[in-house]
Amino acid sequence: MxxxxxxxxxxxxxxxxxxxxxxxxxxxxxxxxxxxxxxxxxxxxxxxxxxxxxxxxxxxxxxxxxxxxxxxxxxxxxxxxxxxxxxxxxxxxxxxxxxxxxxxxxxxxxxxxxxxxxxxxxxxxxxxxxxxxxxxxxxxxxxxxxxxxxxxxxxxxxxxxxxxxxxxxxxxxxxxxxxxxxxxxxxxxxxxxxxxxxxxxxxxxxxxxxxxxxxxxxxxxxxxxxxxxxxxxxxxxxxxxxxxxxxxxxxxxxxxxxxxxxxxxxxxxxxxxxxxxxxxxxxxxxxxxxxxAFIPGRFELFDGLILDGSHNPQAAEAFVSNIELYFSNKKRVALFGIVDDKDKMGVLEKIGPQFDTLIITRPPNKRAQKIDETYEIAKKYCKNVILEPDPIKGVELLKKIDGDVKFITGSFYLIGLIRDYLKNGCVSEELTISN
The missing domain is CATH 3.40.1190.10 (Mur-like, catalytic domain)
Known part of the structure; x- marks a missing residue:
């Protein structure tokens, strides 16, 4: 076939x-x-x-x-x-x-x-x-x-x-x-x-x-x-x-x-x-x-980055617990993106303080347009926030920033795209169709 x-x-x-x-x-x-x-x-x-x-x-x-x-x-x-x-x-x-x-x-x-x-x-x-x-x-x-x-x-x-x-x-x-x-x-x-x-x-x-x-x-x-x-x-x-x-x-x-x-x-x-x-x-x-038993993108170490969703406050709370459990006292940086109909404030107030640097990007979804709004909320909870709308440029930037542990988090649309990119060196045609 x-x-x-x-x-x-x-x-x-x-x-x-x-x-x-x-x-x-x-x-x-x-x-x-x-x-x-x-x-x-x-x-x-x-x-x-x-x-x-x-x-x-x-x-x-x-x-x-x-x-x-x-x-x-x-x-x-x-x-x-x-x-x-x-x-x-x-x-x-x-x-x-x-x-x-x-x-x-x-x-x-x-x-x-x-x-x-x-x-x-x-x-x-x-x-x-x-x-x-x-x-x-x-x-x-x-x-x-x-x-x-x-x-x-x-x-x-x-x-x-x-x-x-x-x-x-x-x-x-x-x-x-x-x-x-x-x-x-x-x-x-x-x-x-x-x-x-x-x-x-x-x-x-x-x-x-x-x-x-x-x-x-x-x-x-x-x-x-x-x-x-x-x-x-x-x-x-x-x-x-x-x-x-x-x-x-x-x-x-x-x-x-x-x-x-x-x-x-x-x-x-x-x-x-x-x-x-x-x-x-x-x-x-x-x-x-x-x-x-295995699920991709669930607090998974992949290509040197940890991939996990924090798309609602309860998931964000679990994510923060896991960071503290496995990586306490480490310098942490993350690429984060979330769709517009989620509780952005509820998520970012939990995860923002956990990171030395947070890169805000746009998940590949029609419901993710208000990236400036996400960026402004993130600045309230993290001392160093960078706006990079392109998620592929965002992950390349993440690799360059100094940190002990690096994360991709937020929307599973973002995690799916980045995992595919890291695995194949490009974004597959399948993902361009669905998004």
């Missing part, structure tokens, strides 16, 4: 299914999957939502199912550098040919719906979801680990009846869509709870827990709560080689975790609890699963 075929189908997807255009409701995805023969039925799914941590928990669950001997798939969003990151089979990305085959298979059914009218035309994310379920059927997978795109109740992944529903955290995010309070956001995320299906929840505000527990009670679903029904402890924090113990129905000790950060304590525990509600945990398989 030629590279051109992959690029052509990407152009089709980004141009006919506008990226970042949201369509709420499940009727389109239900109708699309029905036309496809309902490929999502008959698979054991873990369904994961939450304000932060859902990508890590989904990754951990994918690895746990795989290393316990199953044929598995994983579905993630958004992607960082390539759309292939959204689709995993047995912990590896699918290849371009598999992507094109799945996209072309879904295309004929999606276009049948386009003809009914705009309201029935599947969105970009609905198309991705349909592709994932098709791939899961083609690969004859027994288990699938599915990360919710946004919210839960009306997310297109919410057509499944999983073996376990997971809600990692609740914080104020996507308030224009999900609501302005913890209770409202918890209600939307609790929309993934299905009748009689157990629910695993992480640490979150008490008012959010009450909403989730009430909905679970109505649906006859047992709730397993972090700190009450299961827990974990840190044995040691060491960059790229952290060690934890888990306490649930089983006790598993000395679990090596490659993913960095204090928040991985909770993510590890949530994933293990979710898995052990379905199958027995085996210590060696658990250790293999976590030592191999």
């Amino acid at each position: 030629s590279e051109n075929k992959f690029i052509d189908i990407l152009k089709y997807l980004y141009q006919t299914r506008p990226y970042n255009t949201m369509k709420l409701g499940l009727f389109r995805i239900e109708q699309l999957l029905s036309k496809m023969g309902n490929p999502h039925l008959g698979v054991k799914f873990f369904h994961v939502t939450g304000s932060n941590g859902k990508g890590s928990v989904t990754t951990f669950l994918e690895n746990l199912t795989y290393y316990h001997g199953h044929n598995v798939t994983g579905f993630y969003s958004p992607h960082l550098s390539t759309i292939l990151e959204r689709f995993h089979w047995n912990t590896n990305l699918i290849n371009q040919e598999e992507f094109v085959d799945a996209a072309e298979y879904v295309k004929k059914y999606a276009e049948e719906m386009d003809k009914i009218g705009e309201e029935f035309s599947p969105s970009f994310f609905e198309y991705m979801t349909a592709m994932y379920f098709h791939l899961t059927k083609v690969k004859n997978a027994e288990f699938g680990s599915v990360e919710v795109g946004l919210g839960g109740r009306f997310d297109s992944t919410n057509v499944i009846t999983p073996v376990v529903s997971v809600i990692t955290t609740i914080s104020l995010e996507h308030t224009n869509v999900l609501g302005n309070t913890h209770e409202e956001i918890a209600f939307e995320k609790a929309g993934i709870i299905k009748s009689g299906v157990p629910v695993v929840i992480g640490e979150m505000p008490e008012e959010a827990k009450i909403v989730i527990k009430n909905i679970a009670k109505e649906r006859g679903s047992k709730v397993y709560e972090y700190g009450k029904d299961f827990s974990a402890e840190v044995v040691k924090y060491d960059f790229n080689n952290n060690i934890y113990n888990y306490y649930g129905d089983s006790t598993v000790k000395n679990i090596p975790v490659r993913l960095n950060g204090v928040h991985q304590l909770y993510n590890l525990a949530i994933a293990l609890k979710a898995y052990e509600t379905v199958e027995k945990l085996y210590e060696e398989k658990v250790q293999n699963a976590f030592s191999n």
Whole structure:
């Protein structure tokens, strides 16, 4: 298969299914999957939502199912550098040919719906979801680990009846869509709870827990709560080689975790609890699963730079905790960019004081136009701030500035672009299409 075929189908997807255009409701995805023969039925799914941590928990669950001997798939969003990151089979990305085959298979059914009218035309994310379920059927997978795109109740992944529903955290995010309070956001995320299906929840505000527990009670679903029904402890924090113990129905000790950060304590525990509600945990398989679990751009050391997102205040808080944990008393510099609809002040007041120098740049996204506004806010919280709108020039400048540790942070759009550039020496055609 030629590279051109992959690029052509990407152009089709980004141009006919506008990226970042949201369509709420499940009727389109239900109708699309029905036309496809309902490929999502008959698979054991873990369904994961939450304000932060859902990508890590989904990754951990994918690895746990795989290393316990199953044929598995994983579905993630958004992607960082390539759309292939959204689709995993047995912990590896699918290849371009598999992507094109799945996209072309879904295309004929999606276009049948386009003809009914705009309201029935599947969105970009609905198309991705349909592709994932098709791939899961083609690969004859027994288990699938599915990360919710946004919210839960009306997310297109919410057509499944999983073996376990997971809600990692609740914080104020996507308030224009999900609501302005913890209770409202918890209600939307609790929309993934299905009748009689157990629910695993992480640490979150008490008012959010009450909403989730009430909905679970109505649906006859047992709730397993972090700190009450299961827990974990840190044995040691060491960059790229952290060690934890888990306490649930089983006790598993000395679990090596490659993913960095204090928040991985909770993510590890949530994933293990979710898995052990379905199958027995085996210590060696658990250790293999976590030592191999990896997510690009999540406090990752790549080409001498540490890449990590801090796109909302909660993520920024976790980022700052990680800096202090692994790199205290080091001279630190960073390249930072954020989209305009995020809480810039809330993020920068947390991360700004952590850096000797902060370079402000523009993430490659239409929602990132007010770079001067970001620059002015940054100057309130960091003593030395440089404005460099071009992110590629920004990373080259970052390399030249004196510092013990250097970071790329803020929007994942920025991290994806820079990681691709560092890996390939240029920005791939795929990224120029999507942005």
